[in-house]
Amino acid sequence: MRVLVTGGTGFIGRWVVKSLEERGADIVVCTRAAPERARYSTVLADLLKPDAAERAILEAKPDIVLHNAWCVDHGKFWSAPANLDWAAATLRLARAAKDRGVRRFVGVGTCFEYSWPADADCVEQSTPIRPTSLYGVTKDATRRIVEEFAAGTGLEFAWARLFYLFGPYEHPDRLASSVAIKLARDQAAPLSSGLAVRDFIDVRDAGAAISALALSGVTGAVNIGSGYGVTIADLAGMLKSAAGGSGHLQLGALPDRAGEPPRIVADVGRLRREVGYQPATSMEERLGQTYRWWQQHLAKAKGA
Amino acid sequence: MRVLVTGGTGFIGRWVVKSLEERGADIVVCTRAAPERARYSTVLADLLKPDAAERAILEAKPDIVLHNAWCVDHGKFWSAPANLDWAAATLRLARAAKDRGVRRFVGVGTCFEYSWPADADCVEQSTPIRPTSLYGVTKDATRRIVEEFAAGTGLEFAWARLFYLFGPYEHPDRLASSVAIKLARDQAAPLSSGLAVRDFIDVRDAGAAISALALSGVTGAVNIGSGYGVTIADLAGMLKSAAGGSGHLQLGALPDRAGEPPRIVADVGRLRREVGYQPATSMEERLGQTYRWWQQHLAKAKGA
Numbered sequence: 001m002r003v004l005v006t007g008g009t010g011f012i013g014r015w016v017v018k019s020l021e022e023r024g025a026d027i028v029v030c031t032r033a034a035p036e037r038a039r040y041s042t043v044l045a046d047l048l049k050p051d052a053a054e055r056a057i058l059e060a061k062p063d064i065v066l067h068n069a070w071c072v073d074h075g076k077f078w079s080a081p082a083n084l085d086w087a088a089a090t091l092r093l094a095r096a097a098k099d100r101g102v103r104r105f106v107g108v109g110t111c112f113e114y115s116w117p118a119d120a121d122c123v124e125q126s127t128p129i130r131p132t133s134l135y136g137v138t139k140d141a142t143r144r145i146v147e148e149f150a151a152g153t154g155l156e157f158a159w160a161r162l163f164y165l166f167g168p169y170e171h172p173d174r175l176a177s178s179v180a181i182k183l184a185r186d187q188a189a190p191l192s193s194g195l196a197v198r199d200f201i202d203v204r205d206a207g208a209a210i211s212a213l214a215l216s217g218v219t220g221a222v223n224i225g226s227g228y229g230v231t232i233a234d235l236a237g238m239l240k241s242a243a244g245g246s247g248h249l250q251l252g253a254l255p256d257r258a259g260e261p262p263r264i265v266a267d268v269g270r271l272r273r274e275v276g277y278q279p280a281t282s283m284e285e286r287l288g289q290t291y292r293w294w295q296q297h298l299a300k301a302k303g304a
Numbered sequence: 305m306r307v308l309v310t311g312g313t314g315f316i317g318r319w320v321v322k323s324l325e326e327r328g329a330d331i332v333v334c335t336r337a338a339p340e341r342a343r344y345s346t347v348l349a350d351l352l353k354p355d356a357a358e359r360a361i362l363e364a365k366p367d368i369v370l371h372n373a374w375c376v377d378h379g380k381f382w383s384a385p386a387n388l389d390w391a392a393a394t395l396r397l398a399r400a401a402k403d404r405g406v407r408r409f410v411g412v413g414t415c416f417e418y419s420w421p422a423d424a425d426c427v428e429q430s431t432p433i434r435p436t437s438l439y440g441v442t443k444d445a446t447r448r449i450v451e452e453f454a455a456g457t458g459l460e461f462a463w464a465r466l467f468y469l470f471g472p473y474e475h476p477d478r479l480a481s482s483v484a485i486k487l488a489r490d491q492a493a494p495l496s497s498g499l500a501v502r503d504f505i506d507v508r509d510a511g512a513a514i515s516a517l518a519l520s521g522v523t524g525a526v527n528i529g530s531g532y533g534v535t536i537a538d539l540a541g542m543l544k545s546a547a548g549g550s551g552h553l554q555l556g557a558l559p560d561r562a563g564e565p566p567r568i569v570a571d572v573g574r575l576r577r578e579v580g581y582q583p584a585t586s587m588e589e590r591l592g593q594t595y596r597w598w599q600q601h602l603a604k605a606k607g608a
Contacts, residue, residue, distance in 0.1 A: 050354035079456050084399050087449060088392035095388050137452040141445035145391060148441040152383050 002026040003214060004060040006047060006093070007068030009035065011169055012108075012162070015207025016068060016214075023215055028060040030069070048085050053093040057100045064104040065097045066214045070139075074171040083138040094146045097155065104156035106214045109143055109221065111163045111199070111264055112136035121229075121267035124161070124221040143221070158218055160210045163225030163266045166235075167203035167286070168293045176200070176287070179236050180294040183247040190253035194233030197263040199225040202286035205279040212277040222275060225266030226283060235287070242288040306330040307518060308364040310351060310397070311372030313339065315473055316412075316466070319511025320372060320518075327519055332364040334373075352389050357397040361404045368408040369401045370518045374443075378475040387442040398450045401459065408460035410518045413447055413525065415467045415503070415568055416440035425533075425571035428465070428525040447525070462522055464514045467529030467570045470539075471507035471590070472597045480504070480591070483540050484598040487551040494557035498537030501567040503529040506590035509583040516581040526579060529570025530587060539591070546592040 003020055007013040008029035017040065020027050027040040034044060043059045045052040047069055057065070067090060071082035090107065097105050114122045115130035131137045143159050150157035166176030182189035201209075201224065209224045230238075233251055240247045271277050279286075307324055311317040312333035321344065324331050331344040338348060347363045349356040351373055361369070371394060375386040394411065401409050418426045419434035435441045447463050454461035470480030486493035505513075505528065513528045534542075537555055544551045575581050583590075 081399055081402070081453065081457070084395040084449060084453060088395045091388040091392045095385055098385070134449075134452050134456055138449050141448040144445045145388060145438075145442050148438050149385065149388060152438055153385070 001064065001215065002028065002060065002062045003064045003066055004028050004030055004043075004056065004062035005066045005068065006030045007070065010068065010072065011171075012165070012203055012207055012210070013068045014169070015204045016066065016210050019208040019211035020214070023211060025215060028062060030056045030060070047089040047093060053089065054096040057093075057096045057102065061100075062102055064106065064214055065093065065102050066106045066210070067093055068108050068210075070108070074173055078133045078135050080134070083134050087138050087142045090142050091145060094149060094155070098149070098153050102155070104158070104214070105146065105150060106158045106160065106210070107143060107146060108210065109139045109159045109161040110136060111161055111223070111225070111266065113140040113143070113161060116261040116264045118262050121227075121265045122223060123267040124223055124270055147220070156217070156219055158213055159221045160213055160224045161221055161266075162206060163199040163201060163223065163264065165203045165206055166200055167290050170203065175232065176235065176239065176290060177294065179239050179249070180243075180291045181298065183239060183243040183291065184295045184298055186247070188248040188250050189236065190250045191232065191236055192252070192254045192256045194231055194236060194251050195262070196260055197229040197231050197265060198235075199227065199229055199265040200235060200283065201226045202279070202281070202283070202290070205281070205286070208279070209271055209275070209277045213271075213275050216275050218270070218274045222270045223266035223268055224271065225268055226279070227266055227268035227272075228283065229263060229265035230283070238284055238287045239291055241284070242291040305368065305519065306332065306364065306366045307368045307370055308332045308334055308347070308360065308366035309370045309372065310334045311374065314372065314376065315475075316469070316507055316511050316514070317372045318473070319508045320370065320514050323512040323515035324518070327515060329519060332366060334360045334364070351393045351397065357393065358400040361397075361400045361406065365404075366406055368410065368518055369397065369406050370410045370514070371397055372412050372514075374412070378477055382437045382439050384438070387438050391442045391446045394446050395449060398453060398459070402453070402457050406459070408462070408518070409450065409454060410462045410464065410514070411447060411450060412514065413443045413463045413465040414440060415465055415527070415529070415570065417444040417447070417465060420565040420568045422566050425531075425569045426527060427571040428527055428574055451524070460521070460523055462517055463525045464517055464528045465525055465570075466510060467503040467505060467527065467568065469507045469510055470504055471594050474507065479536065480539065480543065480594060481598065483543050483553070484595045485602065487543060487547040487595065488599045488602050490551070492552040492554050493540065494554045495536065495540055496556070496558045496560045498535055498540060498555050499566070500564055501533040501535050501569060502539075503531065503533055503569040504539060504587065505530040506583070506585070506587070506594070509585070509590070512583070513575055513579070513581045517575075517579050520579050522574070522578045526574045527570035527572055528575065529572055530583070531570055531572035531576075532587065533567060533569035534587070542588055542591045543595055545588070546595040
């Protein structure tokens with residue numbers, strides 16, 4: 001089974017590729033620059049360029065396209081005009097896939113497509129879709145088009161809706177990383193009140209879940225999350241435990257963001273039962289690994 | 305006020321341009337082939353080609369972009385993969401417009417974005433959006449993205465939702481044209497039961513309404529229809545009257561299409577009150593003109 005992976009070298013993509021390898025898939029990674037060393041084939045293509053999608057599909061001849069690539073600049077992606085470019089690129093890729101006989105197309109969406117019920121989990125087929133950012137609107141609208149196109153042409157289509165991530169190589173300003181870094185440096189970690197409940201999943205498990213979805217026959221939207229809601233304060237507390245329990249979390253030192261929803265948690269029924277994926281490692285263990293990864297990373301950076 | 309019009313030579317576009325001229329706008333038409341004679345400026349650009357949108361905007365330097373172009377092949381456009389290409393082209397055009405300081409972007413949508421309540425008119429801000437064709441889904445999804453992009457960047461955005469059209473130069477296989485042609489040839493006109501209620505508007509009035517919307521400051525979706533629901537049988541009856549009353553309409557000779565909604569009618573409150581547009585000519589008169597246009601067109605075709 002040959003899988004063409006876009007965004008295969010990014011924060012999530014590297015773990016998607018690793019999991020696809022472990023599952024024995026024949027992988028071709030679509031990348032803008034040739035990697036220095038790679039255990040998999042690559043096609044060089046910048047999907048934002050015209051004809052790149054068509055060329056990548058022609059070269060890779062995949063059975064499955066797993067499309068991770070999108071604009072992800074920390075802080076900026078919410079409203080970046082590049083969201084429009086990535087929507088257009090995704091439509092080109094879906095068309096090229098169908099035109100060239102690809103069997104299955106898997107795209108990556110986000111929990112920010114949903115409205116977030118304060119008292120229930122987000123369920124793929126029933127929770128109202130009500131995105132409020134350009135990123136969320138564009139992901140959702142792109143999904144609507146590709147899903148309808150796929151239904152009309154017999155292309156298999158699935159859509160991985162990602163919840164909150166943490167783990168190795170995350171942007172250092174993001175929540176789990178910034179807390180881990182402060183703790184590893186023995187500095188106080190300023191936080192908001194920390195009452196908001198979120199569904200966090202380790203990026204390695206998210207990558208494995210997306211890979212399982214890609215190789216399955218499951219169609220439509222599938223939440224990629226842990227299924228557990230933890231408060232920001234709890235997450236920080238678990239990182240503090242991983243750091244030996246002596247760190248200083250300053251809950252309430254930062255203002256709560258206006259309009260932050262109280263709860264964003266995935267219903268993972270489809271992921272567990274239909275895709276058959278469940279992480280093998282507990283969240284505490286994953287947060288411990290993440291803390292130690294940052295410790296080593298900072299030590300290396302200091303030594304370098 | 306300079307307006308760049310895409311699709312300005314098509315069935316609707318020609319009347320949009322005519323009305324813009326009458327309203328004194330400085331018009332630049334974006335077209336794939338130079339017209340033999342034109343009273344307005346043109347930029348030659350195929351919007352499906354990369355960089356064409358950017359180039360058209362740079363050349364025309366418009367204040368307003370009025371984007372009519374889309375795939376419209378009779379019968380095929382409902383499910384044509386080209387819908388994806390036009391969505392991508394529209395996103396490129398919207399981005400280029402914003403990047404180059406365009407003030408206002410007006411796109412053209414469709415009544416096929418709505419669910420159709422059996423007992424009420426379609427209202428822009430309250431009737432549920434539930435498209436069921438690739439055409440409808442793609443128009444709606446494109447609107448979602450461009451509307452959110454515009455809101456975040458200060459680009460003015462409006463979206464003309466077209467209802468049912470009739471008039472000169474319509475595809476001869478479409479309802480009003482096919483009946484008019486049969487009547488003009490003194491042939492029996494086979495029809496379905498004709499009970500479905502639709503909102504028909506003459507394409508000249510639809511063009512004038514879109515032109516009025518483009519030059520207004522109204523934002524968001526605006527229905528372009530007559531506001532009157534008539535049955536297919538009534539429409540055919542009005543054409544028969546225009547033909548002198550002696551034609552033969554075979555109601556029930558064709559099967560009703562499965563799943564046809566009983567009623568698709570525009571609420572035109574926004575168009576009347578906010579845009580300030582109301583057709584000057586009655587529907588009976590417009591159907592009479594349309595019948596006579598087909599008579600002359602057929603006579604000319606015979607003479608040629």
